[in-house]
Amino acid sequence: MAVGRAPAYRQPVGPARVRRRGMYVYPSARGQGVARQLLAAVLDWSRTKGIGIAELHATSMGAPLYESVGFQPATNYRLPL
Numbered sequence: 001m002a003v004g005r006a007p008a009y010r011q012p013v014g015p016a017r018v019r020r021r022g023m024y025v026y027p028s029a030r031g032q033g034v035a036r037q038l039l040a041a042v043l044d045w046s047r048t049k050g051i052g053i054a055e056l057h058a059t060s061m062g063a064p065l066y067e068s069v070g071f072q073p074a075t076n077y078r079l080p081l
Contacts, residue, residue: 003029006038010051018046020056035065043069047081054079 004025008018020042025034046054055078058066063073071079 004034004038006035006042008042008046010046010049016049016051017053017055018042018049018051020054023056023062035062036069039065039069043079043081052081054081 004023006020006023008020010016010018020039023035023038025038043054054071056066056071058071066079067073069079
């Protein structure tokens with residue numbers, strides 16, 4: 001059963017970056033670490049591809065999660081990998 005999604009794509013030009021877009025966890029699965037696991041999977045995949053920076057836009061609900069794993073607020077949230 002699917003409980004969430006975390007689409008991401010590698011930026012096609014410029015420095016090796018991954019952009020994570022539109023992560024969503026179904027309300028019934030929230031508070032169980034699903035978002036943290038989805039984010040970890042995207043970051044792990046990015047590292048195996050040699051990607052050096054992760055970027056995303058955060059909602060006020062998502063910002064605490066991203067900051068807890070080391071993203072720093074900027075125009076976009078960004079994490080060197």
